[in-house]
Amino acid sequence: MSKIKIVTIGGGSSYTPELIEGFIKRSAELPIREIWLVDIEEGKEKLEIVGNLAKRMVEKAGLDWQIHLTLDREEALKGADFVTTQFRVGFLDARIKDERIPFENGLLGQETNGPGGMLKAFRTIPVILSIVEDMKRLCPDAWLVNFTNPAGMVTEAVLKYGKYEKVVGLCNVPVNHMMSESKLLGKDASELFFHFAGLNHFVWHKVYDNKGNDITGEVAAKVISEEEAGVANIEVMHFLQDQLDHLGMIPCYYHRYYYLQDDMLQKGLESYKNEGTRGEVVKRVEEELFELYKNPDLKDKPTQLEKRGGAYYSDAACELINSIHNDKKILMVVNTRNNGTIDDLPYDCAIETTAYITASGPRPLNFGKFPTAQRGYIQIMKAMEELTIEAAVTGDYKIALEAFITNPLVPGSTIGKKVLDELLIAHKKYLPQFKDFFDKQ
Amino acid sequence: MSKIKIVTIGGGSSYTPELIEGFIKRSAELPIREIWLVDIEEGKEKLEIVGNLAKRMVEKAGLDWQIHLTLDREEALKGADFVTTQFRVGFLDARIKDERIPFENGLLGQETNGPGGMLKAFRTIPVILSIVEDMKRLCPDAWLVNFTNPAGMVTEAVLKYGKYEKVVGLCNVPVNHMMSESKLLGKDASELFFHFAGLNHFVWHKVYDNKGNDITGEVAAKVISEEEAGVANIEVMHFLQDQLDHLGMIPCYYHRYYYLQDDMLQKGLESYKNEGTRGEVVKRVEEELFELYKNPDLKDKPTQLEKRGGAYYSDAACELINSIHNDKKILMVVNTRNNGTIDDLPYDCAIETTAYITASGPRPLNFGKFPTAQRGYIQIMKAMEELTIEAAVTGDYKIALEAFITNPLVPGSTIGKKVLDELLIAHKKYLPQFKDFFDKQ
């Protein structure tokens, strides 16, 4: 049986040890030959630190995998079987701006699907599309497993503009929900059936027990009454019970930015005033992590990584790779092409949903139509995403502006334009496609 | 040829003289036998004042029409050919609350499709449904021509819950756009082709000249650069040129509450502080109007009525009645059942669109799919409308709350719930269907 080659773009990320750990855990099933950690010049130092830790981890596990650290993306991609992407254009400094500028204007930045996340999409999508072009030449049969945020928009860009079919987007939010809710119920996740449908960071789900009962309401009530299993990077703040009753589905914890916009904004502003942006907090955590990683005696993923906020992202990637490679036919929640799974959304857009994972890729369980309440909201969010992606690809300022006006976190054209312009200017270096806009400044 | 019977519910309205004038203008074509002005006990005095003016107007025009003033709705409806509805549950005092309570909470009330308008829907829909039940018994072949706001939601309620097919909703916004834009271009409206599509007070349009050119962009630029023909009840405030370019359609002037929410809110709060609510202004105007109407020498619609803000509403109703009765086969903009005219919206909802008016009712010109930007926004607005209507019919508090959270003028659950609760309590008298909510207070 032939062994596989895995390439990780953004290999210098602090998450890499979780990824390596995930592969090691599955080494009995997953016949890895080589793992290539790729990064760019500015990330070289981190790549070396984390790459060496990766090597020590593999060595300790007694595996013969080759670990390559490289700045040469093309060399890495040649003949790859799986490519994972976890890079951050502009590093955490860019995220800090995505959060700070909206706050300074009295708005939530929301670095995944708010104004901040839209700018992240502007920076990230051109890079992912160039990776996809490389893949078409160098490893046209490889699966692209993306967990760079905004994971849904990035997946859609790859499908629609990159015209690359073998892509799956991943997120740890559904995983966290399934884990914490199983724990609340005192059950194993395998005893339950979770059906997720929506968009990345804007997904709802239902829960059924193994007797066929819809226990969504019961779970929702528990989620509210008991303290939720910790999600490091988001305020614990509860949806109204009356709303949960009406929705008949459990919103994901990122829905708080929308359903509880007023409270989240107030909390966010307070916390911004007291501690700075979340990006700054994360930056400090990361610096500590890299200090730990440098220790030549460290040969495991340090537990401190779990504080970082993205726990289980990388593990989900390993699980997906394993499932595709071994045709495991299990359910996972993925970002993939809609194809009518959710009838209320365009056929060719990306959605986040529960899918049956086969060797030929994810096969979503059909979902159908949302109730009215979810339907209207998801439709405006998807329109916002589509406009954002189109602006990211074309660099058309008018489309970017329309995307901002469409985002429910932006309460009007005047403030929307102001925040957009400030963000574009702050990120100018990473936004060559918006040249026309910059030329006019 | 048999003559027709017209019934106007809310006959004591200050708009009635425009309606009567509209019928008089069309007397050569439209064979009226009798007009019944119906009102409720609390509106009796106004009914008498305006009813007597109506009689003087008809007499001056030398017409033999019978004008009946009555509080007995059933007697009036018997055998009617057309029923128009222009009533306001709770009179202007209710509107004042619809505007004041949101302002007091830092929100726009928007008395047609904002929080205020949602409460108006809660008060109005049960009444219109009871009228429809009367019509089914007393005049099952009559057309219901509604221009009570929110005209779109009221029309949808009649179609979906009233199961009454012969209903058309009217609004003066499209008429105002067509008149002012023709004037800006120095053309007659008949030289242009306007294609409207959207929801009531949330409609966009395109303009074509009689050479087949799409002149929407040219018109949009003129609307921005020149002072618009006055719309009495709304701030003049311009959409961003970049947004108009991207939309490729002209938003209606009520779109300002959404696209320019930040500016409209600021202006609205200032104006509320200085002059009180728009409802209070209107109330003063109405009082002056009724003083004028009392004058027994007044035998025409006074020009002061035009200041009132709803000009052309009644005229549109007369034109529609004329077109249906005489199979005129002209275009008008109406609220009617979607039936796939706009592909992005539910098949059975009400939309506002350009229709070809035949004796068998309006036949919308097909519209198709909206561009992304319009699509997302109209979809959340329609979901909000559907939830609002359902809450109005069922009195289900949870649905009402969800409708509030869905409305883009409401920035979160906490403030949404607060404003909803205050509004419900303020209007308790007119909201018997929300008994369960009141019982819990």
Add this chain to the structure above:
Amino acid sequence: MSKIKIVTIGGGSSYTPELIEGFIKRSAELPIREIWLVDIEEGKEKLEIVGNLAKRMVEKAGLDWQIHLTLDREEALKGADFVTTQFRVGFLDARIKDERIPFENGLLGQETNGPGGMLKAFRTIPVILSIVEDMKRLCPDAWLVNFTNPAGMVTEAVLKYGKYEKVVGLCNVPVNHMMSESKLLGKDASELFFHFAGLNHFVWHKVYDNKGNDITGEVAAKVISEEEAGVANIEVMHFLQDQLDHLGMIPCYYHRYYYLQDDMLQKGLESYKNEGTRGEVVKRVEEELFELYKNPDLKDKPTQLEKRGGAYYSDAACELINSIHNDKKILMVVNTRNNGTIDDLPYDCAIETTAYITASGPRPLNFGKFPTAQRGYIQIMKAMEELTIEAAVTGDYKIALEAFITNPLVPGSTIGKKVLDELLIAHKKYLPQFKDFFDKQ
């Protein structure tokens, strides 16, 4: 753990031993308390014969299950957990007419979705709806597992007109395809992924290997070049290779009646001339089977049953019951509500498709849109099915006629009307709902 009660309507069927064998095979997992075999007066003798064989089989297996034989449907249904239906209104004599009358008029009868099958639907649907009414009263939480043909139309009738959600329709055609194709490839079915979508007896599928390759074309070629694993009740006759190439999917063997209508008609007429109808052949087979069943020493399903033509139907039912009861989360091909799984068909119709079976019922894998060729054909077949079901429920002759004109096996109104009328008259006894038609004769 509580044990379950299973009720089989049409318990006197020759298939019952397969069903019992299926339960016995799963006895380790499936905790059965009692099985009720129900039949009608005319089927009493067969019920006793086959019921006693069932008892002997269970006894031989050393199981303590209670086997009840009864003509009292209500008593049987009380508190049931699963109800299976395998009855044939009018017994095989009715099928013989369904086949003979069309042949006499030069048409294919096709007793499942041709003119014959439409009459079978007319006879069967009122009975299944009365069963469903009983179930709502007597066992409202039970699952109805139907394998009475036409299984798709019966399922749709239960969902749409019976308003009963817990229903699954089963067919052995997909099972046969999966088994014979796995065998042709020399693989185990578990190494492949089959994706079926369509209607009962009008379903197409794709095949993927465990490396993710689409091997549909390879399988189709093998199906043509090698002799197919025997399907007892259908002519071996091959689709054109050029058509298979274009479809990109494998049609089921019942598609021959449509795609190869000319050849099938010719063969069918020959065989009708030589051997009489298939119904008559089956009747002889059944008589032999019942002779075997009478033998008190027989304590197993006799292998001769496999000649009967419906092999694996009953086994599929057992597997489904097991999967639902034990939340097995495996894939099965079922007839269930569309809900947008196939975008080209009405949302609320029944389809046949690959589904993930949970304790809360089947969750179809999303399919999306068919290519043009499949799309047009399945749409007319579904319209025919919808009209047939509506005629079966209402007894409206005009709808029945339209259904006939719509069926692609009926080449025109004149012949269609003649065949319909003859069939209705021949089955008058079982078609009380068509009273108006009979009154006019």
Add this chain to the structure above:
Amino acid sequence: MSKIKIVTIGGGSSYTPELIEGFIKRSAELPIREIWLVDIEEGKEKLEIVGNLAKRMVEKAGLDWQIHLTLDREEALKGADFVTTQFRVGFLDARIKDERIPFENGLLGQETNGPGGMLKAFRTIPVILSIVEDMKRLCPDAWLVNFTNPAGMVTEAVLKYGKYEKVVGLCNVPVNHMMSESKLLGKDASELFFHFAGLNHFVWHKVYDNKGNDITGEVAAKVISEEEAGVANIEVMHFLQDQLDHLGMIPCYYHRYYYLQDDMLQKGLESYKNEGTRGEVVKRVEEELFELYKNPDLKDKPTQLEKRGGAYYSDAACELINSIHNDKKILMVVNTRNNGTIDDLPYDCAIETTAYITASGPRPLNFGKFPTAQRGYIQIMKAMEELTIEAAVTGDYKIALEAFITNPLVPGSTIGKKVLDELLIAHKKYLPQFKDFFDKQ
């Protein structure tokens, strides 16, 4: 006001005098400068004959229009305002084959949407696409008014593959229905409202009077009971009253080939035996017409042309040109892009429907969803059309075969393949795109 240039491709057609007459009738409104009659070398003689008649007609009418006769298509198209197409690739000899070969195989040829019409599409679509390419270079703002059959498929090919938006397809079938039904009712067409929806030669309609009553049933009954106003080229043969009642719409007279396939086939075969194909009859009529046209004293359209069978086609083209040029805003039945007008069909296909004609083109009245019976049948017909168009453009034999198998006039693959192959070979000269198929013969 600038005068217009009209180009007629296939100018040598026997219909040209009707076209010229149509323009002359509208000369007061329609400011024509020049008319170019274009034909190919083989049609030169006919072009001269009919072209000279055209000149005499214009002269007699006292008009200063320039009439150009040319074989140079490019010169003709330069700067055109309207281009009409009425050519027949392979002349009537090709049609004769389209009819004869199916009859010889026991099938209806149906030269517009049956097997014959499909071959006509294969011959015509490449030519129309080359005309469109010329138009893009030489007269990119011109409207293309097509009445070459199959008019619906040709229109769809221009829209979908030619990517040319300014195209309208016309047919005389709706005109004939409106004229004959008005006559049957003793009314003027303007007193009625006809709503047509469907495909070319597969269109249904409803009729309303000027009181708003749906009088479709009344009209259908009259159509059956009284002799229809003569349609020269189609058998009078009546739909079943029971079917008409159920449809609730009137099928067009070409529907007979499908709904009454059995009778039409029998009649057709008889008539083929006795008189040869309809094409041969038409050919004799045409020869007589051209003899008449040669007469230098003839200065009007001879009444004999009406026997030809296509009456009102050309007049409809003149009316459409007039309506577009003068922004007449009248209703006409046209073939145009669906855009959701009929919800049951693909968004981008061509349909035939009632449209409001403006200077910017036709605006269909929305139709919505068909009842079940129409829905299924129109969907398979549209799939057949789409496959036919795709085969015509690509020359892919497998798609052509699938199109044949899909057509309800073709009762199976074996006969379908035989007829297709014979037709392709018979028309080899005009089917260069099917080179691969011919190479294999």
